[in-house]
Amino acid sequence: MxxxxxxxxxxxxxxxxxxxxxxxxxxxxxxxxxxxxxxxISNDNKIGNARIKKIIECLESNDKKGLKKMFSPKALKEAKDIDGGIDYVMAFYKGKMKSRDKGSIPTDDSVEDGERKSELDCEYVVTTDKDTYNVFFIDQTVDTKNPDNVGIYMLQIIKESDRDKEFDGGTGKSRCAGIYRSATVKK
Known part of the structure; x- marks a missing residue:
C-alpha cells in the first residue's frame, strides 16, 4: 500500500x-x-517619422526633385500629372514647421508564397508659423516581389480645419497615386 x-x-x-x-x-x-x-511598431514609427521629416524638409526648401524621388516607381507611373501635383503641394504648404504630432501609423504586413509586403499609412498634424496641416501618406516600405512598389504611393496635405470634409485615410475618394488634390482645386 x-x-x-x-x-x-x-x-x-x-x-x-x-x-x-x-x-x-x-x-x-x-x-x-x-x-x-x-x-x-517602434521601427514603423521610426520609418514614418523619418519620412515625414524628409517630406517637410523638401516642402520648406522647395525641393521638388527630392520630393519626387520619395515616390515609388509604380506611383510615378500611375500618377496623373505628378509634376503638377508637386507644384500644387509646394504652393499649398506655407511656413516653417513649429511642431509635428503623430496621429497614427497603421501597418499592413503580409507574407504570401514567401514574398513580403509592408505598408505604412501615416498621418501627422504639422503646425507651421502660418497654418496647421494634416499630412497623410501611404508608404510601401517592403515589397520583395515588386520592388517598384517601394516608396510613397500617395501624399495628401490638407489644412487641419478641412480634415472632416477632405480626409478619408486613403481608402475612398482620396486614394490615388501621387499627390492628392481636393476636388475643389482646379487641376
Missing part, C-alpha cells in the same frame, strides 16, 4: 513540475512575441 502511495505522490509531483515548466515556457514565448511586436 505504501508503494502505491509513493508512486501516486511521485506522479503528482512530476505532473505538477511539467505544468509549471510549460507555463514558464509559454510565458517566455508570450514575452518574446510582445517584445518583437513592440520592436516592429
Amino acid at each position: 505504501n508503494i502505491k502511495k509513493l508512486i501516486l505522490f511521485i506522479t503528482i509531483i512530476t505532473l505538477s513540475l511539467g505544468l509549471i515548466a510549460c507555463s514558464s515556457v509559454k510565458s517566455k514565448l508570450m514575452k518574446a512575441r510582445e517584445s518583437a511586436l513592440n520592436g516592429e
Whole structure:
C-alpha cells in the first residue's frame, strides 16, 4: 500500500513540475512575441517619422526633385500629372514647421508564397508659423516581389480645419497615386 502511495505522490509531483515548466515556457514565448511586436511598431514609427521629416524638409526648401524621388516607381507611373501635383503641394504648404504630432501609423504586413509586403499609412498634424496641416501618406516600405512598389504611393496635405470634409485615410475618394488634390482645386 505504501508503494502505491509513493508512486501516486511521485506522479503528482512530476505532473505538477511539467505544468509549471510549460507555463514558464509559454510565458517566455508570450514575452518574446510582445517584445518583437513592440520592436516592429517602434521601427514603423521610426520609418514614418523619418519620412515625414524628409517630406517637410523638401516642402520648406522647395525641393521638388527630392520630393519626387520619395515616390515609388509604380506611383510615378500611375500618377496623373505628378509634376503638377508637386507644384500644387509646394504652393499649398506655407511656413516653417513649429511642431509635428503623430496621429497614427497603421501597418499592413503580409507574407504570401514567401514574398513580403509592408505598408505604412501615416498621418501627422504639422503646425507651421502660418497654418496647421494634416499630412497623410501611404508608404510601401517592403515589397520583395515588386520592388517598384517601394516608396510613397500617395501624399495628401490638407489644412487641419478641412480634415472632416477632405480626409478619408486613403481608402475612398482620396486614394490615388501621387499627390492628392481636393476636388475643389482646379487641376
